[in-house]
Amino acid sequence: MSGPLAGIKVIELAGIGPSPYACMLLADAGADVLRLERAPTGGAPAGDGPYWDLLNRSRPSVGVDLKQPAAVALVLDLVEQADALVEGFRPGVAERLGLGPEECWKHNARLVYGRMTGWGQEGPLADSAGHDIDYIAMSGALWPLGRKEERPAPPLNLVGDFGGGGMLLAFGVVAALLEAARSGRGQVVDAAMTDGSASLMTMIYAFRQFGWWKEERGANLLDTGAPFYEVYETADGGYFAVGALEAKFYAALLDGMGLDPADLPHQMDRERWPEMKERFAAVFRSRTRDEWAEVFEGTDACAAPVLSPWEAPNHPHNAARKTFVEVDGVVQPAPAPRFSRTPSEVRRPPSPPGADTDDGLTGWGLSSDAIAALRSAGAIS
Secondary structure, three states: OOOOOOOOOOEOOOOOHHHHHHHHHHHHHHOOEEEEEEOOOOOOOOOOOOOOOHHOOOEEEEEEEEHHHHHHHHHHHHHHOOEEEOOOOOOOOHHHOOOOOOHHHHHHOOOOOEEOOOOOOOOOOOOOOOHHHHHHHHOOOOOOOOOOOOOOOOOHHHHHHHHHHHHHHHHHHHHHHHHHHHHHOOOOEEEEEEHHHHHHOEEEEHHHOOOOOOOOOOOOOOOOOOOOEEEEEEEOOOOOEOOOHHHHHHHHHHHHHHOOOHOOOOOOOOOHHHHHHHHHHHOOOOHHHHHHHHHOOOOOOOOEEEEOOOOOHHHHHHHHHHHHEEEEEEEEEEEEEEOOOOOOOOOOOOOOOOOOOOHHHHHHHOOOHHHHHHHOOOOEE
């Protein structure tokens, strides 16, 4: 066991997207996370290759049927030794199962109860369905994403599910664990993707308050309005990203592009940004992506080649830092952030649902007779 959370025990009532990502972060950081999920009828599916869902790495999967009273009793027994529980159901579902926070606290008053939803535990939309795109649309995070006179462009599901959702849930659980160590009392962590994605927009609200941000899309420093914060196509159909915001970095960018500042408008002359973008675009079309990468390598121009996810693991910088790891033959992002004394690690490859039922429960102290009785009652796979 390694990682700063070694010794922390977490029950994961399996969900999709942000809650497994949060539990992946906790497990990579050393927490002993037990993933409880509905296994397919007949047990875990067999397969020739590694299981595909990397979000489920670093922790075992136990197949349970929470509709069975014995399975609910099992979870409550496990709660007695857990530090935290994480669930991603719609509001009220855990309570209907008999696994809401009030019931869990009867068994363990110190339990931190992490809840992951899109809209939050209360409010007019709390019971409505939704996905990442809906949550960031309502929080104001989707509106600024996109180019001038174009529709907003969804940033995959990075902002709602993972940035504003899973990552803030993991932060909230760890913060509540620290408080519980002082007070001896648990609490609910209500992580909503609308709240979290709104939080990610704090700097943009500050820019708006100060008059630095226009409502118009594609007209600002960070939304492709500025010629020095943009992605340009190269001669080979590749792309090159520039982010030279500060004056000294902008000077290095112009130097690498072979442009004389005296022949250009002032960097912050917004009225002439469209003209400057056309000029920059023409320059970047004159060389290939990799040729530009060689020009700017090691400079302070804040310019970098746009790599595909399949290329990124092989870039020398990523390779040197081991930003990606290979586990069970599968290349994937390494745990982050890094800890100097208690490093995180991918503790095990992901498992199919229910594949580790016996081993997982044994690891949390259940005897073989208790496991057999649960299986006989239909509580576990």
